[in-house]
Amino acid sequence: MTPLVSTGKRIPDYLNAAYGLKSWLFTTDHKRIALLYMASVTMFFFLGGLMAVLIRLELVTPQGDLVEPDVYNRLFTMHGIIMVFFFLIPAIPATLGNFLIPIMIGAKDLAFPRINLGSWYVYNAGGLFTMYSILNGGVDTGWTFYTPFSTTFSNTYVLATGLGIFITGFSSIMTGLNFLVTIHRMRAPGLTWFRLPLFVWAHYATSIIMLLGTPVLAITVLLVALERSFHIGVFDPAYGGDPILFQHLFWFYSHPAVYIMVLPAMGVISELITCFARKRVFGYRFIAYSSVAIAVLGFLVWGHHMFTTGQSIYASTIFSVLSMLVAVPSAIKVFNWTATLYRGSISWDTPMLYALGFIGLFTIGGLTGVMLATLGIDIHVHDTYFVVAHFHYIMVGGTIMGYLGGIHFWWPKITGRMYPAFWSKFAAITIFIGFNLTFFPQFILGYMGMPRRYHAYPDEWQVLNVMSSAGASILGVGYLIPMIYLAWSMRYGPRAEANPWGAVGLEWEIQSPPTAHNFETEPVVDKEAYAYTAEQGYVPPTKEAEFV
Amino acid sequence: MANHDHDTPHITGLGTYFAVFGALMVLTAATVFVAFQDLGMMNNVVALGIATLKAVLVLWFFMHLGHATTFTRVAMASTLFFFFLLLAFLFGDTLTRDLLDVPGRVIEL
Numbered sequence: 070m071t072p073l074v075s076t077g078k079r080i081p082d083y084l085n086a087a088y089g090l091k092s093w094l095f096t097t098d099h100k101r102i103a104l105l106y107m108a109s110v111t112m113f114f115f116l117g118g119l120m121a122v123l124i125r126l127e128l129v130t131p132q133g134d135l136v137e138p139d140v141y142n143r144l145f146t147m148h149g150i151i152m153v154f155f156f157l158i159p160a161i162p163a164t165l166g167n168f169l170i171p172i173m174i175g176a177k178d179l180a181f182p183r184i185n186l187g188s189w190y191v192y193n194a195g196g197l198f199t200m201y202s203i204l205n206g207g208v209d210t211g212w213t214f215y216t217p218f219s220t221t222f223s224n225t226y227v228l229a230t231g232l233g234i235f236i237t238g239f240s241s242i243m244t245g246l247n248f249l250v251t252i253h254r255m256r257a258p259g260l261t262w263f264r265l266p267l268f269v270w271a272h273y274a275t276s277i278i279m280l281l282g283t284p285v286l287a288i289t290v291l292l293v294a295l296e297r298s299f300h301i302g303v304f305d306p307a308y309g310g311d312p313i314l315f316q317h318l319f320w321f322y323s324h325p326a327v328y329i330m331v332l333p334a335m336g337v338i339s340e341l342i343t344c345f346a347r348k349r350v351f352g353y354r355f356i357a358y359s360s361v362a363i364a365v366l367g368f369l370v371w372g373h374h375m376f377t378t379g380q381s382i383y384a385s386t387i388f389s390v391l392s393m394l395v396a397v398p399s400a401i402k403v404f405n406w407t408a409t410l411y412r413g414s415i416s417w418d419t420p421m422l423y424a425l426g427f428i429g430l431f432t433i434g435g436l437t438g439v440m441l442a443t444l445g446i447d448i449h450v451h452d453t454y455f456v457v458a459h460f461h462y463i464m465v466g467g468t469i470m471g472y473l474g475g476i477h478f479w480w481p482k483i484t485g486r487m488y489p490a491f492w493s494k495f496a497a498i499t500i501f502i503g504f505n506l507t508f509f510p511q512f513i514l515g516y517m518g519m520p521r522r523y524h525a526y527p528d529e530w531q532v533l534n535v536m537s538s539a540g541a542s543i544l545g546v547g548y549l550i551p552m553i554y555l556a557w558s559m560r561y562g563p564r565a566e567a568n569p570w571g572a573v574g575l576e577w578e579i580q581s582p583p584t585a586h587n588f589e590t591e592p593v594v595d596k597e598a599y600a601y602t603a604e605q606g607y608v609p610p611t612k613e614a615e616f617v
Numbered sequence: 618m619a620n621h622d623h624d625t626p627h628i629t630g631l632g633t634y635f636a637v638f639g640a641l642m643v644l645t646a647a648t649v650f651v652a653f654q655d656l657g658m659m660n661n662v663v664a665l666g667i668a669t670l671k672a673v674l675v676l677w678f679f680m681h682l683g684h685a686t687t688f689t690r691v692a693m694a695s696t697l698f699f700f701f702l703l704l705a706f707l708f709g710d711t712l713t714r715d716l717l718d719v720p721g722r723v724i725e726l
Contacts (some may be wrong), residue, residue, distance in 0.1 A: 253688075281699045316709050368699060372706065382717050384710035 080589070082582040083483065097182035098585055103168035109425065110160050111552075113196065117151035120144050122545065125507075125538040133525040141524035142209035146256045149212030154234050155196055157468050158326060159331035162244055162279075163192070164270045165475045166327040168483060170248060171268050172576040172583060175257025175592040180250040181243075188243035195237030202226035202233065208495070211522060213323070216304040216315040220296040227297060231290045235326040238283045240291075241329075242415025244281030248272050257575070259594035266598045267356050267572055274360035278325045278332075278367065285538050286322035289315065320371035328367040331431070331466055332360055334471025335402055338424050341474050344572040345421035346413025350599050352405040359398035366395040373442050377451045385444060399435050403428060418570065419493035422473030426501045428571050431467025433458060436513065450524075451527035455515025458508045466504055473500070473551065480555065481565030485582040492550060500547035506540025573600055627684040637678045644671050 076568050081102045093101060123144050127135040136144065173176050187594065189553050202208060208230045210219040226495060250275050256265070279478045293315070302308030304315045333335055343350045372380060372388030406428055415421070437459040441447050450456060477497075481487055481515050511532040515521075526534065568577040576583075648667050656663060677683045682693060 281696060285703065313710070313713070314707070317703075317710065321703050368702060369706070372710065379714060381713040383708045383713045384706065387709065388706075 071431045076256050080579065080580075080584045081151065083585045084485070084557035084582055084587040092371055095186070095554045097178070097186050099167050099171050099179050099182065099185060100483075100583065101162050101164075101191055102185050102222045104494055105194070106159060106163040106167060108155050109189070109193060109196070110164065110451065112292070113151050113155040114160075114548075115180075117148050117156055120148035121541065122150070124148060124341070125141070125541040127524055128526070128534045129538045131526050131528050131531050131534075138524050140211060142211075143207035143458075145522055146209055147203055147207045150230060150234070151197065152464075153212055153326070153330075154237055155192075155199065157330040157464055159192060159244070160250070160468065160472050161329075161337065162272060162275055162329075163188075163240075163294065163477065163603070165268075165337065165472070165479060166248065166275075166333060167244070169479065169576055170251060170269060170272055171255070172246035172579065172587050173269055173590065174252065174260055174488050175575050175594065176255040176256060177588070179247045179587045181247050182253060184243050185247055187242040187406070188247070191243065192237055192240035195233045195235070195240065198229050198233030198236065202229040205229075208545055213319060214293060215316075215319075216296070217306075220304055228294055231294055235287050238287050241279045241283050245283075247278040249280065252276075255592055263354065263357070264594055264597050265357075266336075266341035267350065267353070267360075268333075268336035270357040271339070271360045273334045274364035274582050275332045276431060277364045277522070278328065278329050279362070282322040282325045282329075282368070285318060286326075289318040289322070292318070313375065313380060316375050316378060317371070320374045321368070324371040324374065325364070325367040327460070327463060328363050329467045330407045331471075332363060333358065334427065334468045334475075337471040337478070338406060338427050339402075340572075340574070341420045341424035341478055342409050343571055343601070344478070345416050345424070346410050347571075348409055348413040348599070348600050349597070351408035351411075352401070353598070355401050356405050359401040360451060362398040363395060366391065366398065370395055370442075373447070378445055389442050393439055396435060396439050396442075396552070403432055403435075415496075419488075419490065419497055420474045420478035420499045420570075422494060422501075423470050423477065423495040426497065426602060427467060428476065429468040430462050430470060430501075430504065434462030434466055437462065450515050453515035454511040454519045454521055456522045458511035458515060461508045461511075465508070471501075476551075476555075478570070479576070480558070482576055482581050482583070483560055485565050486558045486562030487565050487569065488554050488562055491538065492554045494524070496547050496550035496554075499550065503540050503543030503547045507537050510534070510536045510540075513567050537558060574598070627681070629678065629684075633678060637674050640674060641671055644674075657715070 075402050083098055086098075087096075089274075093105065096102060096105075124141070125137065127133065127141060128143075133141065161487050162259070167179070195405065208223070208225045208227055208244050210225070214231070251326075252265075252269060292303050294298060296304050296310070300308055300583055302310045304310040339350055339356060346496055370386055370392040372386060373392040374390075406424075437455070441450070441456065441459060477488070477493060514533050517530065519526055563580045567579065567581050569581075570577075573592070578592070579587060644667050648664055651660065651663050651667070654660070676693065685693075692709060
């Protein structure tokens, strides 16, 4: 790389390097593309959230009195599809990952900047098909598209939505490929694998899943389309097919997809915990390897979604054991974050509130996952609100807490502006309370037997449902508050310094916001990640503490 | 790590490409021929075997895996490994569904 000549002047940042709509729509700057993605995923988040509001409003009363049953089916289906494929999967990798990975490894951009921009267009093209489907009445199959309902009986927009997901999957593949090549080939001199920030390790593992899993989803959706249109006999028993085969293929991608959602959030949490505990992370290599272990083991557990189908009991037993095994690397992370906090110099800034919220909620989600991996318990609570609560603790309690924590942590770097501390802490606490009030009652409802995807229920479950809907209102307000103050901050927030948190890492050594090419001269890395010193508030443990 | 696919690109002769193309055509004809023979359950095995051989030819010559770095080959092998896992667990289910002795269930052999 040719070093840029330092003139001593402040070089225009990436936001001011060019102006006009064209400069955004044709940009190949990874930071601008990250912001384009941020706008898109935020739009889909609120669209999916709107459907959640209608679902929770319907469930305030036991009678199905707000929407018709078939409308309710479409609401929960579209909520799931939008949130999973158009928000949770791209949320962290395509925004924070896109913005930060090149900077964290000391590069000017991703390996394939045009593919990066192309991925955003592909993502939105998929979104357009899905929006077309919504505007025409949506889909009622559930986000899982189970056959034979999706192939034979549903008379809704299965093909258009499936095509939307098929197309959007390619955007995921493009992002994953870009990250893998970038991390392998563009690291700054001295930045060895075990000096990489754990955020980068997490995205490396995520990219493996994106590349290996997404094509299987594409093939599966394609087979559904062919079965529905031409009755080719892959899934339909009437033509010699096997409907359980669909579930195998679907979950081969869709279970690892959970790790596409949560692994990047885990990467965010590692950065936040070390910064706000002012400590080197406990067990760096274990956390790094556990990301890869989760990515690999995550491919071996899909059958736990199928314990109550006609799946062989022998296969179910193996899937049960393997599902419990994947809890080990997840637990390693939780224990290591907790150990990092131990005797750390902890500060309670907004990103840290989200990080601590993540650890608690993810642990509950993970432990209930171990319960669901147990064959007997799963048969009792299969397809009940227990499952709904479990995966929301992982996806919302994990991924969204990680996403918001990351946004608040790197917001000064991304925009060059600070946000109001009081309101951001207030929102973080509101979200934590609202989330638990929404989803914890659902564990109890599920255990009592309330099935998911029903728009009416017996009277005795109303109190818990009202609690859940009340919690959803608080959660909704919690999500709206950051929208307001972050939008305000972009124009009126106080200017941020290069390193407002006193964090370590290459991204904190450059100006806020960064210049178009990130670094004036190519950085050389000569120390490990998270090398916090006394100047940055690091308090070395006492002798006694080291031996406890 | 050796990086000869970037520094000194290998140029495959045109004759090789035509030879591989010819082999693919012959194998396609073989697939069609075998499809009309009654080999019992071996029909699927032979058809998949020929298809695998064709895929290897495409990967090795057209996609230049034969001259790729070890890392690229490992990446390719890992995708095949995960595909193998999919098949292994899938057949692990379908081939053992009827093994459990459930009273009243008729097992078809």
